[in-house]
Amino acid sequence: MEIFRLLYTSFKNFNTLRKNRKMLNEILNPSLFRHDTAFDDLYPKHIRDLSPMHWTPVDIAKKAAAFLALPNARVLDIGSGVGKFCITAGFFHPETTFYGIEQRSELFTFAEIAREEVDLPNVNFIHGNLTELDFDNYDHFYFYNSFYENIEPDSRIDYAVRTSFELYELYSRFVYKMLDEKPPETRLVTFHASYTQVPPAYRVVNNSYSKVLKMWIKE
Numbered sequence: 001m002e003i004f005r006l007l008y009t010s011f012k013n014f015n016t017l018r019k020n021r022k023m024l025n026e027i028l029n030p031s032l033f034r035h036d037t038a039f040d041d042l043y044p045k046h047i048r049d050l051s052p053m054h055w056t057p058v059d060i061a062k063k064a065a066a067f068l069a070l071p072n073a074r075v076l077d078i079g080s081g082v083g084k085f086c087i088t089a090g091f092f093h094p095e096t097t098f099y100g101i102e103q104r105s106e107l108f109t110f111a112e113i114a115r116e117e118v119d120l121p122n123v124n125f126i127h128g129n130l131t132e133l134d135f136d137n138y139d140h141f142y143f144y145n146s147f148y149e150n151i152e153p154d155s156r157i158d159y160a161v162r163t164s165f166e167l168y169e170l171y172s173r174f175v176y177k178m179l180d181e182k183p184p185e186t187r188l189v190t191f192h193a194s195y196t197q198v199p200p201a202y203r204v205v206n207n208s209y210s211k212v213l214k215m216w217i218k219e
């Protein structure tokens with residue numbers, strides 16, 4: 001009998017802990033999205049060090065998400081890194097599903113760990129090359145000039161993948177064609193990308209942060 005009592009008590013304690021953890025998350029999480037330093041603490045030091053140059057600042061992610069997050073829409077981050085855009089967007093817009101595709105397995109893994117930590121069922125990460133993805137499965141897109149390291153060696157994230165001018169051309173052409181084939185009303189946010197990377201059917205409806213953050217709608 002004693003053993004059942006002990007088992008029951010530890011089960012009850014475990015359940016209380018789980019509930020408390022959820023409550024704690026709900027209280028703590030909003031503060032995660034107040035500063036980049038707070039958010040970046042989800043990651044180890046070598047990933048945090050890459051943040052200023054390679055991961056979307058929290059403020060930018062919030063603005064981009066507010067534009068892309070139509071109810072029930074599926075939003076894709078083209079080159080999702082450690083998931084900073086998707087996690088921020090997913091937290092503030094639970095009615096929208098966010099997806100990220102990332103070619104580097106290490107970054108994909110850190111994105112998954114952070115997603116679990118923040119506990120977001122509406123965020124999904126995919127490990128792979130974006131050229132393998134079926135873009136029919138997504139409605140709106142976020143793009144933080146993901147291919148730049150192919151043409152600017154000083155901006156490499158690491159040496160885990162091959163980079164080249166040819167890959168820059170290939171990936172840029174691929175995304176351009178995919179965007180061109182999307183129906184009218186498709187939304188796109190670009191951060192530090194150029195006009196030449198976006199088909200002419202997309203109209204800029206908002207241009208902020210010294211013109212590096214652009215919001216587009218397809219006509």
Ligand SMILES: C[S@@+](CC[C@H](N)C(=O)[O-])C[C@H]1O[C@@H](n2cnc3c(N)ncnc32)[C@H](O)[C@@H]1O
Pocket residue numbers: 053054055056077078079080081082083084085101102103104107128129130131144145146147157171
């Ligand atoms: C500038 S980072 C942006 C990360 C994330 N979108 C954010 O805003 O925090 C670009 C990411 O795109 C990824 N990437 C570049 N080319 C890719 C490709 N062909 N397929 C999948 N991921 C790619 C890189 O590995 C890198 O992590």
